Amino acid sequence: MLKRYLLAPGPTPVPHEALLAMAAPVLHHRTPQFAEIFRRVAAGSRELFGTRQPVLPLASSGTGAMEAAITNTLSAGDRVLVVSGGKFGERWAQIARTHGLEVTEIPVEWGCAVEAAQVAAALRRHPDVRAVLMQHSETSTTALHPVERVADLTRDSDVLLIVDGITSVGVLETRMDEVGIDVLVTGSQKAIMLPPGLALIALSDKAWAASAKSTLPRYYFDLAKARASFAKDSTAYTPAISLIVGLEAVYRLVEEQGGWPAVYRRHGILAEATRCGVRAMGLRLLAPSAPSPAATGVWMPEGMDAGVLTRYLRDVMGVTVAGGQGQLEGKIFRLGHIGYADTFDVIVGLAAVEMALKHLGADVVLGRGPAAAQEVLLQMYQG
Numbered sequence: 001m002l003k004r005y006l007l008a009p010g011p012t013p014v015p016h017e018a019l020l021a022m023a024a025p026v027l028h029h030r031t032p033q034f035a036e037i038f039r040r041v042a043a044g045s046r047e048l049f050g051t052r053q054p055v056l057p058l059a060s061s062g063t064g065a066m067e068a069a070i071t072n073t074l075s076a077g078d079r080v081l082v083v084s085g086g087k088f089g090e091r092w093a094q095i096a097r098t099h100g101l102e103v104t105e106i107p108v109e110w111g112c113a114v115e116a117a118q119v120a121a122a123l124r125r126h127p128d129v130r131a132v133l134m135q136h137s138e139t140s141t142t143a144l145h146p147v148e149r150v151a152d153l154t155r156d157s158d159v160l161l162i163v164d165g166i167t168s169v170g171v172l173e174t175r176m177d178e179v180g181i182d183v184l185v186t187g188s189q190k191a192i193m194l195p196p197g198l199a200l201i202a203l204s205d206k207a208w209a210a211s212a213k214s215t216l217p218r219y220y221f222d223l224a225k226a227r228a229s230f231a232k233d234s235t236a237y238t239p240a241i242s243l244i245v246g247l248e249a250v251y252r253l254v255e256e257q258g259g260w261p262a263v264y265r266r267h268g269i270l271a272e273a274t275r276c277g278v279r280a281m282g283l284r285l286l287a288p289s290a291p292s293p294a295a296t297g298v299w300m301p302e303g304m305d306a307g308v309l310t311r312y313l314r315d316v317m318g319v320t321v322a323g324g325q326g327q328l329e330g331k332i333f334r335l336g337h338i339g340y341a342d343t344f345d346v347i348v349g350l351a352a353v354e355m356a357l358k359h360l361g362a363d364v365v366l367g368r369g370p371a372a373a374q375e376v377l378l379q380m381y382q383g
């Protein structure tokens, strides 16, 4: 028997409370029962995003909400700045170009965070910029970008700040309104601990004003229509009913277990423990200077292929971790510690990596990674 462990930065494991809620017979969505669930989910999502705006649920993966962010606020020919330091930054640029926008990329070395000064310089060089598009947590490189410092540059201007928070919302405290994020998106299969298929998106007043003037075509992802339905505790089209039911269960579970602050604290400890474990094994971190608390990227030992490691972990040991994407393929692997992840997931991941590396002939001493992580993980049970 092979017991399976899912330790990737998405999709992530789903707690049994949510699985059970979603196993109930499907409700009709135009009913008072569903409207009540919808209202509770709406309140929970506002708290999660740190906003007083409606957080609109879309039946799509996260990329659908990224596209909606662009098509609802911009017009063909508009110039946008894209922070491009990984696969998801590249995705912003691709979506924007697909819709006829003028894209100016701010290139960032993969594994590094953008510097706010780079964004400031680009904004000075291109006074016609309408929006800055960035990730908060660039999952492909496990780097964390300084959204708050970029918001300092856009907050009091007409430039929109459009943020992919797909692996930061629910991992780090998010204060959309206070920070001045104009469009924020996330997806269900990462920190939100649900299966894929639901995205959440919210717009600031500035973004709603831009939306009224934007002329890119949209139909399914017309957020003005979504907002009008939201005001009636509903959605324009059939929602991902079971996932919304699951989201209610997740919000209840989080509340019962100390609220979001406890979730953020746990992610911080798991990430720190994973980094200490990786270093104790003698491996190098991909994003040492600005690491994301969602996942940890690790360089392979010299001359070894990460694909061989991740396949061995998955197929022989039952442990699914992520490999590298794009230019990092084969060179790195990523340990997720996002969503329904705890102390012993970190131990399993580090122990499995050590054993797999040893099997593949690397020079590792068994136990060093987990031991270093355990020292950090003791914090989980203090205070």
Ligand SMILES: *Cc1c(COP(=O)(O)O)cnc(C)c1O
Binding pocket: 010, 061, 062, 063, 064, 088, 135, 137, 138, 139, 140, 164, 165, 166, 167, 187, 190, 196
């Ligand atoms: C997973 C992820 C996406 C893509 O989301 P899909 O749900 O696969 O469409 C986009 N951005 C980031 C930062 C992600 O981690």
